[in-house]
Amino acid sequence: MKIIHCPLNGPRNISEFVYGGEVVDMPDPASASDAEWADHVFLENNTRGVVREWWLHVATAYWFIAERDTANEEIVRTYPSSDIFKERVTFAAPDEEQGTS
């Protein structure tokens, strides 16, 4: 069995977790071009090697970060997302003046 060290719950079986994809920066939805947005939503780095990823411990609904080697399945490091996200991310509504129709 593969074990993941959850920063909140300690070592647990990998079947208790859900993979959430690579940690990537989101372009600003208000100013990104269609091509930039499509790249963000659909295109993947799909790196062979160590990747920084989102993982969810399902039972406790706890999202955290894992650095995992996709070549050999080794989980190098796990830590709370607050280690890299220092500020609250807000999703501002588009400017009123641009119209909403």
Next chain:
Amino acid sequence: MPFGLLKYGLRRRYPARRDVPVATELKPSYDVVIIGGGGHGLAAAYYLAANHGITNVAILEKGYLAGGNTARNTAIIRSNYLTPEGVRFYDESVRMYQELSNELDYNILYSERGHLTLAHTDGAMRTSRWRAEVNKHLGVKSELIYPDEVARVCPQLNMSSDVRYPIMGALYHYPGAIARHDAVAWGYAANAARRGVEIHQQTEVTGILKEDNRVTGVETNRGVVSCGKVLQAVAGHSSVMAGMAGFKLPIRTIPLQACVSQPLKPFLDPIIVSGSLHVYVSQSDRGELVMGGSTDPYTLYSTRSSLDFKEGLMGHMLELFPFLSEVRLLRQWAGLADMTPDFSPVMGLTPIVNYYVDSGWGTWGFKATPVSGKRMAETVATGKVPDILEPFRLDRFDTFEQVGERGAASVGH
């Protein structure tokens, strides 16, 4: 008797036939280099030579011939997809498969079995009817059938309502078939080689050479080869290769596992698939039950096997066929599936001039081997994308024109 055989064996007049000649040195230059010696690369080489007269072609394969997903798939061939684009494309492939043993003069053990996609929920019944109607509209034989008919087509199925997912009906796809996957690859390889195509095994592409935005050659572990055009057909390594060429793909590499049981007397004629239970099974000509399920739950470039897969699959298999509980597993393995968000392939032109891609084959590309080979060869030879491939172009993701096949491709293979 043995002496009589020896007489023939030693005579020069009866040399052993070698299907795929051993390629010697790499030439400094080819018209076309095909990266990846799986079914897709081999088929493309064959059609380049046979249909377009292009024979100055090298296939570069980092491992051994067709040892990737072509050697690891569960060999299900069908065209009961959901979108008209998908049905038209896979139907061309099924028709080509039906004639392939003759065309290649190579027995691919094509075995038409009928294919049942079981429905256990109202939603699945609705999708089955939808698929049946789209299929029939395009001349593909599929019907929605109900439990009494399911039991007639496959009397071995557990039709009890006293289970977690009782069977409410099925999509019955008459032309569903299996074939010997290795023979498909070898047949294409032999016929391509006979026309002059070189097949280089143990030859890994490690870089792509470009001038401006045009491909000019490839770097390999055996030196540099220049070429006019490149076709990449490397399945699970598609993103890595595209990265070398300098563009990104909408692909995640996720392992897909499968297994076979010990051989049993023939008892299971149709191919059985259940989306809700995440299982599919068919009986091979050797009598083994060939079984698989969904992809693994996360990305990975390793073909390791896992216990989770086996446990999950067998629990569900026993709901459909409880009498198999004493049967032993013989082998378990994995391949690297190149999964796309819309469960359709990515084929055709790339941002690099004269560099073509055949990828995004995920868990569903064995059945498409003939049509992709033929149509990619056409694309490479003419530089124009045929109509039938147009929906699968890479830039459909920029224009949000995906070809959503999830309902028909996910577990159904």
